[in-house]
Amino acid sequence: MRRSIPKTGIGWPEIQAELAQAQKKDVDWRHGRLSGMVYFADEDVLQVTKDAYSMFFSENMVALHAFPSLERLEREVVEMASGLLNGDESVTGSMSSGGTESIFLAMKAARDWARDNRPTKGTPEIVVSRTAHPAFNKSAHFLDLKVIRVPQGPDFRADVGAMEEAITENTIILVGSAPAYPHGVIDPITKLGELAQARGLWLHVDSCVGGYLAHWVRELGYPVPDFDFSVPGVTSISADLHKHGYAAKGASTVLFRNADYAKYHGFEFDDWARGHYSTSTFTGTRSGGGVAAAWAVLNYLGEDGYLEIVGEILDARAILRAILWLARGVWPAARGAHDVADDEGCRSVVDDLRVKIVDGSQGHDLVIVSKPKRVSGFHRIPPARTRAA
Numbered sequence: 001m002r003r004s005i006p007k008t009g010i011g012w013p014e015i016q017a018e019l020a021q022a023q024k025k026d027v028d029w030r031h032g033r034l035s036g037m038v039y040f041a042d043e044d045v046l047q048v049t050k051d052a053y054s055m056f057f058s059e060n061m062v063a064l065h066a067f068p069s070l071e072r073l074e075r076e077v078v079e080m081a082s083g084l085l086n087g088d089e090s091v092t093g094s095m096s097s098g099g100t101e102s103i104f105l106a107m108k109a110a111r112d113w114a115r116d117n118r119p120t121k122g123t124p125e126i127v128v129s130r131t132a133h134p135a136f137n138k139s140a141h142f143l144d145l146k147v148i149r150v151p152q153g154p155d156f157r158a159d160v161g162a163m164e165e166a167i168t169e170n171t172i173i174l175v176g177s178a179p180a181y182p183h184g185v186i187d188p189i190t191k192l193g194e195l196a197q198a199r200g201l202w203l204h205v206d207s208c209v210g211g212y213l214a215h216w217v218r219e220l221g222y223p224v225p226d227f228d229f230s231v232p233g234v235t236s237i238s239a240d241l242h243k244h245g246y247a248a249k250g251a252s253t254v255l256f257r258n259a260d261y262a263k264y265h266g267f268e269f270d271d272w273a274r275g276h277y278s279t280s281t282f283t284g285t286r287s288g289g290g291v292a293a294a295w296a297v298l299n300y301l302g303e304d305g306y307l308e309i310v311g312e313i314l315d316a317r318a319i320l321r322a323i324l325w326l327a328r329g330v331w332p333a334a335r336g337a338h339d340v341a342d343d344e345g346c347r348s349v350v351d352d353l354r355v356k357i358v359d360g361s362q363g364h365d366l367v368i369v370s371k372p373k374r375v376s377g378f379h380r381i382p383p384a385r386t387r388a389a
């Protein structure tokens with residue numbers, strides 16, 4: 001039966017019970033059964049994000065003149081993100097609702113920058129590796145751009161030579177991922193930066209899943225290739241707070257090397273009855289909660305908190321590798337690179353192992369990557385307190 005709005009309102013206890021019932025068949029992310037999708041640090045971190053979100057639940061990001069608090073919080077989040085990504089004082093940007101929107105805003109900025117600085121005769125083109133997120137095609141669809149997807153190299157990284165060959169007179173943007181979601185490896189951003197500079201192109205680095213992770217992996221002594229504003233030629237970066245930043249969902253950052261690039265990502269309009277209208281994102285009304293929660297969690301965890309969590313992610317990787325070695329005789333490191341927390345070892349086996357892992361550990365949802373078929377994902381041992389519960 002189709003549901004309709006009840007004639008008389010229902011009490012909260014009954015509603016709450018029905019919501020809890022509806023959740024029963026969902027994957028148990030609290031106990032580490034889900035790879036990606038939910039990035040859970042611990043109950044206390046979750047509570048901080050919920051409390052901060054609630055404090056700014058009703059405030060509206062579309063009216064920053066009314067909420068100087070949110071203007072300040074967003075600016076400080078952007079400053080903290082810039083510091084993490086080796087940006088200097090010139091780096092600027094915005095918070096958005098997520099990775100897709102951050103990518104959209106960067107592509108929009110690049111398109112409008114190209115119109116002013118290197119106009120094309122045909123449809124402007126974006127050259128990406130096949131491993132890049134679908135959000136580039138989604139953005140291109142709405143922005144009337146064309147995406148050229150180039151096969152990745154044998155190490156799953158972008159093949160810079162092949163990307164160079166794909167450049168045409170209409171190309172305006174190159175994209176590198178740090179890392180790409182399917183395999184967790186960082187594209188050769190330094191080489192892409194050189195190529196972008198040589199050809200006068202905009203280089204966007206999609207660090208949605210790694211932007212708030214890679215720095216800590218490096219701090220813990222693991223080698224991470226350069227991928228951020230330390231690389232000359234990088235124009236913009238997308239990095240999601242609602243992933244390894246452990247913020248509430250609806251929080252990402254899009255950063256630009258300087259205001260000359262950033263000025264193209266917003267929208268301004270005057271021709272309506274209410275006067276000037278401008279937004280720095282695609283969305284109009286947006287809760288201030290996501291901004292406040294992100295600001296809160298960055299300050300709550302601090303460097304030590306992030307290092308602790310990322311250390312546990314790297315432990316999970318080591319354990320998964322050991323399982324793979326024992327179960328299948330596969331030693332992942334021999335197969336190539338791994339840059340952040342993705343489990344290279346999982347990638348080296350086909351999906352019959354998925355059955356084993358699912359059977360053996362009560363339903364871990366490992367991510368299956370197609371062509372070539374691999375198992376992949378971002379895993380974490382559940383926090384000790386949750387493990388005990």
Ligand SMILES: Cc1ncc(COP(=O)(O)O)c(C=O)c1O
Nearest residue numbers: 098099100133180181206208209
């Ligand atoms: C590398 C990368 N880019 C972009 C996105 C899109 O982010 P969102 O789902 O927040 O829009 C993701 C999501 O997993 C991602 O991993």
